Amino acid sequence: MDKRTLDQRIAQQFSALTPKLQLAARYVLDHPRDVAMQSMRALGQAASVQAGVMLRLARELGFDNYEDFRTVYKTWLGQGTDTFSARASALQQREVQNADARLMADMLQSETQNLTQTLAPEAVERFAAAQKLLAQARHIYVVGLRSLFPAAYYFSYACGMFRQDTTLLTSTGGVFTDALRKVGAEDAMVVFSAAPYARDTVAAVEFAHERGARIVAVTDSTVSPIAGPAHALLLFANASPSLFPSVVPALSVAQTLVAMLVQSGGQASLDEIDNSEAQLRRFDVYARTGRS
Known part of the structure; x- marks a missing residue:
């Protein structure tokens, strides 16, 4: 076995x-x-x-x-790899002269190992399945609360550059689930969640699943409460010596999914990106650096 x-x-x-x-x-x-x-x-x-x-x-x-x-x-x-994880382990074992250096070594080791596990070659098929599911969706709802809100926000924001069918669920004004009133079988939900699992996140997944929506679960375990209803399951490792579990791997999943959607989006995605850039220039959003 x-x-x-x-x-x-x-x-x-x-x-x-x-x-x-x-x-x-x-x-x-x-x-x-x-x-x-x-x-x-x-x-x-x-x-x-x-x-x-x-x-x-x-x-x-x-x-x-x-x-x-x-x-x-x-x-x-x-059968694994003597790559980043092993090198980070060696780095941690080196003699350090102060606690700050040791902590930075610990952080490097944990994040490197997290990313090595999260983006391992055996995950390619899972990512491809998630990309295909999202590319075919009529509308994409995005969920991620508390420490994982940055991953959800990034995914929604980046998709907004080349898609016009992405909605980020937020708790602003207490209307977290209101946007799900029209969710249906032609839609998809990307949800970021890790232990301890936010009740609102789990409830949103259950509701969308009941309505027939396809679920892309980005989570920390195959026994996560959002893993069961998932049609595509993307696992991330999140070990960290810091106060909270790491959010870096979840962000890496968000970035990878966005890149895959752009890669497969054809001319329609390129046209939307051109339109987004034109709008940003019209409102002079970014500071000018003098570079051409």
């Missing part, structure tokens, strides 16, 4: 697991490298469960013992 198959099995059985096993399963899905590199005891501690829970999870998933379960992740990691 490979990691992708095992991840799918975990997601399929997740709702039937006990709360403690769900806690362990969620950690496994979100931290596969830890599974490969840490002992059962250390992994259980990191997941806030007893080591025996990790063993029970392995058996619940069809393995005779924990080591067979762990081997799947060791094999996956061995």
Whole structure:
């Protein structure tokens, strides 16, 4: 069994697991490298469960013992890349002279690893499916609240340069869901959400799904509450030593989707971009730098 198959099995059985096993399963899905590199005891501690829970999870998933379960992740990691993540790890291990330098090294390591996982080669098919879904949509609704609002705003703003059918849902004036009154089966919703999941985001996804809209879920786990209704699921890693989980990977997903939509948009997208630039020049939006 490979990691992708095992991840799918975990997601399929997740709702039937006990709360403690769900806690362990969620950690496994979100931290596969830890599974490969840490002992059962250390992994259980990191997941806030007893080591025996990790063993029970392995058996619940069809393995005779924990080591067979762990081997799947060791094999996956061995087939990985000795690229940015490894270099960032080496950077962190270098001797530093002050706390600021150490923190910056930690940030670099976590963000590099996040982006390596989020934009890994195996994600290409998922991105292509999301792009196709969005390109065919009559209207695109965009959702992202709290710390993930920047990703949603960027996606909506950038799409506004070459599409006239994108609506960003905001909470201004308490009218967050009002824009969804006309959502239907010909529409799509791009939603950015990570733990802890905002209730309004989940409610918006459920409503749009009930109306038949196609959901592109950009989230942190296959067991996220917005993953189930998704027609296209884009996962991002968001580990960070900072106050909040990182928003950089979600922004990278937004930027990548926009680039793919422009790339496939043909002459119609180019014409819309020309029109947008003309309007910006008419209102003298940007400061002049003296460059031609």
